[in-house]
Amino acid sequence: MSRPDDIEYQLDTLAIRTGHTRSFEGEHGEPIFLTSSFVYENAAEAAAKFSGQEPGNIYSRFTNPTVATFEKRLAALEGAERAVATSTGMAAIMAVAMSYLKMGDHVICSRAVFGSTVSLFEKYVAKFGVAVDFVDLTDLQAWKNAIKAETRLLFVESPSNPLAEIADIQGLAEIAHANGALLAIDNSFCTPVLQRPIELGADLVVYSATKYLDGQGRALGGAVVGNHKLLDEVFAYVRTTGPSMSPFNAWVFLKGLETLHLRIKAHSESAQKLAEFLNQHEKVEKVYYAGLSSHVGHAMAAKQQSAFGGIVSFEVKGGRESAWTVIDQTQFISITGNLGDTKSTITHPATTTHGKLPAEAKEIAGIREGLIRVSVGLEDIDDIIRDLSRGLDLI
Incomplete structure (x- = not known):
């Protein structure tokens, strides 16, 4: 959607119009680009795009027009600079962990999270030498007490699953930033319609698009939302390891966002x-x-x-x-x-x-x-x- 710089569209308009640039066919609905790769006019163009000297699509594992439309639309709804789509919500959380953590680092996670999130941090992320502590979601002092010199990430689900515990996102952001750590919020229950964590100080927002973003139980997907600099790492991880969103699923989520x-x-x-x-x-x-x-x-x-x-x-x-x-x-x-x-x-x-x-x-x-x-x-x-x-x- 092209727009004059002085116009600020409302959420409902962004959810329907953002991200779609019509092709030469002039289609009204967003097309699905069901292709694994993209063709170039000559070897020089291929070399320029593979090297990053020219923008453009290379391979659908990391760039695809339909997926890019979903990413742009979700970022606009979140009031963020960028989104990176993933194959599932758990893949999005793993992308955050693998992008920003290394051996010797420390994570603080709220106890009140989805069961698979607990398993991911305790069983798999810990394999790479990352220490994890779980604390009471609502107790800011507990978060402060758990901070170490090695703490790099605070991970929170708010509202929590399934007890609807509510985090003080602004308070947690202040704790994280005062100690050189990132704050990531799983916003799957609220979506950007009800809550925009970045405006409250969060660095990253994680979604299971499988839930409300789709809204009809049709497809699996996830996303990480944040600023360009932070999301460069997530994009590099997804591009390299492959937990990317399929073009068809991205199209399903685009239709879901229209009625979100x-x-x-x-x-x-x-x-x-x-x-x-x-x-x-x-x-x-x-x-x-x-x-x-x-x-x-x-x-x-x-x-x-x-x-x-x-x-x-x-x-x-x-x-x-x-x-x-x-x-x-x-x-x-x-x-x-x-x-x-x-x-x-x-x-x-x-x-x-x-x-x-x-x-x-x-x-x-x-x-x-x-x-x-x-x-x-x-x-x-x-x-x-x-x-x-x-x-x-x-x-």
Whole structure:
């Protein structure tokens, strides 16, 4: 999208128009460039592009027009200079680790993160001689106490999965920068519609595009967003090692971004209603949703986010047996570990998304046997409540 420098387009316009430069065909919709490589007019042109003396596409492992359009659009939504797309959200986190860490470095990660993120840092990143400490997401003093001379990265998921804990992003940025470290935020739950971490001081934003950026459970993908200098390292890593996004998936995500604002608004409105219903239910011990004034992170979320998102977690009385009863009695809510879909999904974190964590780690992270996570979709909220009530009424 070309635009005069004095025009600042709003989010909805950026989500639909940014990044697409029409080809000689004059297409209205973004094309999919399903090609592995690109052809040159002569040997001199090939040499110039391979050497970087001329811009242009070389090989779709690291440059592809459809992927580039997605990257430009996501960066615009985030208010950032650049984005680098990856094959999955976990590939994006690994790209951050491999781009900025080396043997002897130290990482501080919040305890409240996706189970695979814990495994990535503890089992794989640690193999390269990188030390990792996990701390309470909301305790700034704990982050300060964990800082070492070798600390290079603070990694945070906010809101956290699945308990919706809220980080003080600005406070963490100040801690990181005062000690020469980078702050990376996994913003998959909020998307740039609800929260823009770079404006709060974060250096890097990580996404599982598989979630809300797509929004319909169709494709896997991820992204790292930041400034040009930092993203040079991520691009070099992806180019060399190959966890790149496919052109077709990039096109799917482009279509997802076009409706992102509308979907996130609807997800948030329905999730708020569900959280309020569950908060009054006699069979529910606790509801984890930052939109509730009783949530410990409500004030911080209201400060950093424009709404509270579509993920509601809650603990039922009776532990695993009761939780499984609620899940098994649903008739249309999908029992699956994915989230951010137009279709509501439900899962038991202790035995699925966080199932591989040791029992002690689950307890510390608050992943108890009675915990259920619901990704509130775009079905009618009264139908969603009725579907959950079937099991709640039986326990």
